[in-house]
Amino acid sequence: MATIELINVEKKFGSSYAVKPMNMTIHSGEFVVLLGPSGCGKTTTLRMISGLEAVTDGQILFDGKDVTWLHPSDRDIAFVFQFFALYSHMTARENIAFPLQAQGEPRDSIRKRVEEVAKMLRIEHLMNARPGGLSGGDQQRVALARALVRRPAAFLMDEPLGALDAEFREAMRAEIKRLHIEQNATTVYVTHDQIEAMAMGDRVVVMSAAVVQQNGTPAEVYHDPANLFVAKFIGSPGMNLIQGHYADGKVALPGDNRYTVPADWHTAIHEAIGRDGDIILGFRPEAAHISASGPIATTVYTTDLHGSYTMLHLELDRDTIVDVRAGRGTNYPIGTPARFDLDPAMVRFFDPKTEAAIHKGGNP
């Protein structure tokens, strides 16, 4: 199992960046998820790690060894392609056996290993079909099987569950996770599904517009987003972000509301934006609780019923609607007033000019 290090790795196509200079260490045995919206450079990053795409600058190290210019076949990696890349003229079985045959393994052990992997991915009944005759989900499973059949130093997976239906995706998620724990193989996993990222990653690297926005544990990324993009992108719905004006330990919010900032935030806020200035208040839907004595007054805009809770959409003023989670017990008729309070440990603040989070412990 390998430690993978990216040092100022970048990729330009022509004059535009697909990935801006990027630093990242993926420790041996770690499961790192690259998460970001379409076109942010996830695939390009993965392809540079694999060697399928040449870097335009920077260095890639495997276990401290410089592999920047090494051919993919010399890096001992498995790659699950976003669009499967199955060998169209071979059956599923031949596809899966290919990496083992290429290494000249004995027939019997190949057959055994292929059966094993096929069973794990539940594709035994498809083994004699060609990719052209398989559904997208089945092709993806064959592609996964082809990657899993070997025991490489690292697994690189580019949206390996993207074509599966919801039910099977959950099962496969667990399967990949378990496999990772068993083999303890370094894994870089690309997805644009933040729920998948949070569920699977030891660490989540959030990318947007060719830049790494944040690199942290799922909890860090969720609770302490580094900037407005991450705050909005992670969670469904994302973090509530309200434009306000800070002065004298209070934030003036739309709808003539005033929120008293917890005292432990004062220093950090003064450092970041001064004693008087614009600020963005952020909180997750579950950080708010409806309370008649709450400081923030709103009107119920709409409500969505979910399985175990109700999501309230509350209107501070015409342009500001926040999402608040409430229990199933009470009814919230549309148009009625509702007040809420915030858990002081769960409020976050952002500087509207830099879009970066303000950190309580000082800004790095």
Added chain:
Amino acid sequence: MSSYSQPTRRRHLGDKRLIQMFIIPTVVLLILMNVFPLIYSLYLSFTEYSAINPTPPEWVGLDNYKKVLSDNLYWHNFAVTGRYALISVSLQMIVGFGLAMLLKEKFKGSGLLTTLILVPMMLSPAVVGAFWKNIFNPSFGIFDQFLGYSDPNTAPEWLGDPDLALWAVVIVDVWMWSPFVMLLSLAGLSAIPDYLYEAAAIDRASAWFQFRRITLPQVMPLLLIAVLFRTIEAFKQFDLVMGLTGGGPSLLQGTQAVNVTETVSVKLFRLAMPPQAQTGLSSAMAYVVLVIIIAISNLYIRALNKVREG
């Protein structure tokens, strides 16, 4: 506008009539030019008949076929054609596919080079024959000089030597038609998606393993089509032989003198045309060739379907 406002004016022709108008001329032409000669010659192949003789065809049953299939003289022509087809098509496949592998990577001038290589294919076989006749000439042709023979007296006489003449035809055919194989191969090679090679690189396949397991099977359908086309052409080989050797030189085989490059088509031509003008016999021979070509085509098409379906 007007066609919408006055729809009835253009309704003279019903769909059926229109369809007939398009189809009938084609069908008539086809019957006159293809179907009738086909059937008439089939009939003639069972008769004793000469087109330059006023005597009407006389029914002789299978006599002509028996003669064509059993007489050593004709058997020789089939053997020459078979040997020629096998050698020539094999070499064309090797040279053509080899060239395609070299030209598949784009480099500066590769487009121009590809076009130049295609030129022989576009020339008239009669012209090619005439040119190569000179090129093969031992006293002033450049072919022997190119091979390093400077003395015209010891230089091989490609078109006159019974051991070399068929090879000479093969060389010209390969020169002329390998580009065709190259073209089909290039089309096949460039249709192989890059991601297959990316996957193979990840799967740590060696270059040879990739060639064997990905490149070859992926281009196989087109290679088979090339083989099919070239084999049919080789069986019909006529113009190059006429231009180069005229079927000669002759060689004493046992008690019979045979022409070493006389392919079936050349023989057929000699039989059918004056002075011999054995119309019945030559029709029978032509039908034998037709059956052989259909049989070979069927084999290839079966192989093709097998490659496609696995």
